[in-house]
Amino acid sequence: xxxxxxxxxxxxxxxxxxxxxxxxxxxxxxxxxxxxxxxxxxxxxxxxxxxxxxxxxxxxxxxxxxxxxxxxxxxxxxxxxxxxxxxxxxxxxxxxxxxxxxxxxxxxxxxxxxxxxxxxxxxxxxxxxxxxxxxxxxxxxxxxxxxxxxxxxxxxxxxxxxxxxxxxxxxxxxxxxxxxxxxxxxxxxxxxxxxxxxxxxxxxxxxxxxxxxxxxxxxxxxxxxxxxxxxxxxxxxxxxxxxxxxxxxxxxxxxxxxxxxxxxxxxxxxxxxxxxxxxxxxxxxxxxxxxxxxxxxxxxxxxxxxxxxxxxxxxxxxxxxxxxxxxxxxxxxxxxxxxxxxxxxxxxxxxxxxx
Amino acid sequence: xxxxxxxxxxxxxxxxxxxxxxxxxxxxxxxxxxxxxxxxxxxxxxxxxxxxxxxxxxxxxxxxxxxxxxxxxxxxxxxxxxxxxxxxxxxxxxxxxxxxxxxxxxxxxxxxxxxxxxxxxxxxxxxxxxxxxxxxxxxxxxxxxxxxxxxxxxxxxxxxxxxxxxxxxxxxxxxxxxxxxxxxxxxxxxxxxxxxxxxxxxxxxxxxxxxxxxxxxxxxxxxxxxxxxxxxxxxxxxxxxxxxxxxxxxxxxxxxxxxxxxxxxxxxxxxxxxxxxx
Ligand SMILES: NC(=O)c1ccc[n+]([C@@H]2O[C@H](COP(=O)([O-])OP(=O)(O)OC[C@H]3O[C@@H](n4cnc5c(N)ncnc54)[C@H](O)[C@@H]3O)[C@@H](O)[C@H]2O)c1
Numbered sequence: 001x002x003x004x005x006x007x008x009x010x011x012x013x014x015x016x017x018x019x020x021x022x023x024x025x026x027x028x029x030x031x032x033x034x035x036x037x038x039x040x041x042x043x044x045x046x047x048x049x050x051x052x053x054x055x056x057x058x059x060x061x062x063x064x065x066x067x068x069x070x071x072x073x074x075x076x077x078x079x080x081x082x083x084x085x086x087x088x089x090x091x092x093x094x095x096x097x098x099x100x101x102x103x104x105x106x107x108x109x110x111x112x113x114x115x116x117x118x119x120x121x122x123x124x125x126x127x128x129x130x131x132x133x134x135x136x137x138x139x140x141x142x143x144x145x146x147x148x149x150x151x152x153x154x155x156x157x158x159x160x161x162x163x164x165x166x167x168x169x170x171x172x173x174x175x176x177x178x179x180x181x182x183x184x185x186x187x188x189x190x191x192x193x194x195x196x197x198x199x200x201x202x203x204x205x206x207x208x209x210x211x212x213x214x215x216x217x218x219x220x221x222x223x224x225x226x227x228x229x230x231x232x233x234x235x236x237x238x239x240x241x242x243x244x245x246x247x248x249x250x251x252x253x254x255x256x257x258x259x260x261x262x263x264x265x266x267x268x269x270x271x272x273x274x275x276x277x278x279x280x281x282x283x284x285x286x287x288x289x290x291x292x293x294x295x296x297x298x299x300x301x302x303x304x305x306x307x308x309x310x311x312x313x314x315x316x317x318x319x320x321x322x323x324x325x326x327x328x329x330x331x332x333x334x335x336x337x338x339x340x341x342x343x344x345x346x347x348x349x350x351x352x353x354x355x
Numbered sequence: 356x357x358x359x360x361x362x363x364x365x366x367x368x369x370x371x372x373x374x375x376x377x378x379x380x381x382x383x384x385x386x387x388x389x390x391x392x393x394x395x396x397x398x399x400x401x402x403x404x405x406x407x408x409x410x411x412x413x414x415x416x417x418x419x420x421x422x423x424x425x426x427x428x429x430x431x432x433x434x435x436x437x438x439x440x441x442x443x444x445x446x447x448x449x450x451x452x453x454x455x456x457x458x459x460x461x462x463x464x465x466x467x468x469x470x471x472x473x474x475x476x477x478x479x480x481x482x483x484x485x486x487x488x489x490x491x492x493x494x495x496x497x498x499x500x501x502x503x504x505x506x507x508x509x510x511x512x513x514x515x516x517x518x519x520x521x522x523x524x525x526x527x528x529x530x531x532x533x534x535x536x537x538x539x540x541x542x543x544x545x546x547x548x549x550x551x552x553x554x555x556x557x558x559x560x561x562x563x564x565x566x567x568x569x570x571x572x573x574x575x576x577x578x579x580x581x582x583x584x585x586x587x588x589x590x591x592x593x594x595x596x597x598x599x600x601x602x603x604x605x606x607x608x609x610x611x612x613x614x615x616x617x618x619x620x621x622x623x624x625x626x627x628x629x630x631x632x633x
Contacts, residue, residue: 150521151540153482157554227516227526229534231477233556237534239516239524246522248538250480255557258578266484268521271544291544354532 009069012076131309134300138288196236369397408432
C-alpha cells in the first residue's frame with residue numbers, strides 16, 4: 001500500500017481541469033500530488049501548473065518520461081483520448097483516468113482494452129455520475145429490491161457552462177461564444193445530436209445500461225432509435241428502444257439560470273428519480289428518491305459528487321493493482337452503446353422534417 | 356334578483372348528473388357541493404346536464420339538448436374526430452369539456468401570463484405516469500396533447516414513435532416549429548400528475564398539474580436569465596374549474612370553442628394508427 005501521495009500527470013489543461021480536477025485534487029492531498037501538466041498550448045500548461053506549484057511539460061512524451069508521474073489523467077479534447085490513454089499505458093504508469101468519452105468509436109475502445117490487457121494498466125473513465133454516491137446508494141437499493149425498469153427518461157437543461165466554471169475556479173481560458181446554428185442544414189443537425197449524445201447524454205448512458213441490462217452474455221445492446229431532433233441553439237431530443245424498453249432523453253443548453261439534471265426510472269411497482277447537480281460545481285452528490293407503494297426513500301445528498309469518487313477509485317486501483325479496477329469490458333460496452341446511439345440518432349435527425 | 360336571492364343560491368342553475376358507466380358520479384357531486392351558489396341539483400328538467408365522456412358522448416349531448424338543457428358538461432371525453440360539428444347541431448346548448456389536465460386552472464393562467472415565452476419555446480416535453488389500472492396509454496397521450504393545446508400551442512403534427520406494453524412516446528411539431536415530445540409510462544407509483552417542460556433559448560417553463568379530481572394545487576414556474584416567476588397556486592380541481600366555466604358561459608352568453616381543438620387533437624392522434632416516424 002502506497003503511503004505517499006501518488007504523483008499525477010495531467011494532459012490537457014482546459015476548463016475541466018481548472019474547474020473540476022484541480023479543486024477536487026486540492027481536497028485529496030493525502031492521496032495525490034500533481035507533478036506535471038501538459039497542454040498543446042505551453043502558456044496554458046505553464047499558467048495552470050504554476051498555480052499549484054507543479055511542473056509543466058512541453059510534450060506528452062516528456063510528461064510520461066517523468067518518473068514522479070505515477071498516474072495520468074487525460075483531459076484533452078475527445079479526439080485525442082484513445083491515443084493518449086494508450087501512450088500512458090505503454091509508458092508503464094500505474095493507472096489512467098480518462099475524461100469521458102474515452103474513445104470516439106468502437107475500434108479505438110477495443111484498442112484501449114487490448115493494450116490494457118497487454119500492459120495490465122487499469123483505466124477509469126471520468127463518467128462522474130457512475131461514481132456519484134447518491135446514485136450508487138440508490139441503484140444498490142433498487143437492484144436489491146429486484147425492480148426491473150421498463151422506462152427511463154432523462155432531462156438535462158443547463159445554463160451556460162461558464163456560470164459554473166467561474167464559480168468553481170478562476171478560469172484562465174474562457175470559452176469562445178458560439179453563434180446560432182443553421183438547423184436547416186442536415187449535417188449541422190446530425191453533428192449537434194451526436195455531439196449531444198457523446199458530450200452530455202453520455203454521463204447517464206452507463207447508468208441507463210446498468211438499469212436496462214441485456215438479457216444475453218456477452219452483452220450486445222439491442223438499440224433502436226425511434227425519434228431524434230436537434231434543438232436551437234443547442235440541444236437534442238432522443239427516443240430509443242433499448243432491449244425493447246423506452247428511453248427518452250432531452251438535453252439543452254440555454255441562457256436561463258436554472259440547472260435541471262434529472263433521470264427518472266420506472267418499473268411496474270417502483271420509480272426512482274435522480275437529481276444531479278450540474279457539472280463543474282462541487283455541490284455534493286445527486287439526491288435520489290425511490291418510491292414504492294406508500295413510501296418514498298431518499299438517498300443523499302452526500303458531501304461530494306462523483307469527481308471525488310473517480311479520483312478515489314483511481315487511487316484504489318493504482319494502489320492495489322488492476323484486480324480492483326472495473327472491468328474494461330464494461331467501459332467498452334458503455335462506449336459502444338453511446339457510439340451506436342449517437343450514430344443512429346445522427347442518421348435519423350438528417351431525415352428530420354423540421355417544419 | 357334580490358341580493359338575498361343570490362346569497363341563497365336561488366339564482367343557481369339547476370343541474371342533473373346523468374348516471375352512466377364510467378362516470379365518477381361521486382367526483383362530480385363532490386365538485387358541485389363546492390358551488391352551492393352556482394348550481395342546485397335537480398331532476399329531469401335541469402338546465403345543465405353532466406354526461407360521461409365514454410364512447411357515444413356526442414349522442415348524450417344531443418339527447419340532453421333535446422330535453423331542453425342549456426348547458427352540457429362532458430366529463431373525461433374520449434377522442435372523437437367528428438366532434439367539431441357537434442356545437443352547430445345544438446346551437447342553444449353550451450358544451451364544456453371537463454378534461455384531466457387540460458381543464459386545470461393553472462394551464463389557463465400560464466397560457467395567459469407566459470404567452471410570449473411559450474411562443475418562443477423550441478421544445479415542449481410532457482411526461483406522466485399512469486397506474487396499471489388507469490387509462491390506455493394512448494388516451495393518456497391524448498390528454499397530454501390537450502393540455503399542450505390549452506397552453507396556446509398550435510400542434511400541427513404528432514406521431515407515435517414507440518409503444519411498448521409499459522410505455523408510449525409521441526413526437527411532433529408546433530405551428531411555430533417547436534419539437535413536441537409526449538410520453539407516458541405505467542407504474543403503480545403514479546400520482547396522476549402531468550409534468551410539462553418548455554425550453555426556449557433564454558427561458559424555461561415548468562408546470563406540474565395534478566389530476567382532474569384533485570384540489571392539490573399544481574405549480575407553474577417561468578425561469579429566465581435573471582430571475583424566476585411562479586404563478587399563484589390555485590386550490591381548485593380541474594372539474595370545479597370546468598363547472599365554473601360552464602356557469603360563466605351561460606350567465607354571460609359567451610360561447611366556448613373547445614371542440615375545434617379537441618377535434619384537431621383527435622385527428623392528430625387517430626387511435627387506429629400504428630407506430631410511425633419520429
Ligand atoms: N466530467 C465533466 O463534467 C466534463 C465536462 C465537460 C467536459 N468534459 C470532458 O473533459 C475533456 C476536456 O474538456 P474541456 O472543456 O476542458 O476541453 P477544452 O477543449 O476546452 O480544453 C482542453 C485543453 O486541452 C488542450 N489540448 C488540445 N489538444 C491537445 C492535445 N493533443 N494534447 C494535450 N492537450 C491538448 C487545449 O489546449 C485545452 O487547453 C473533454 O474530453 C470533455 O469531453 C468533462
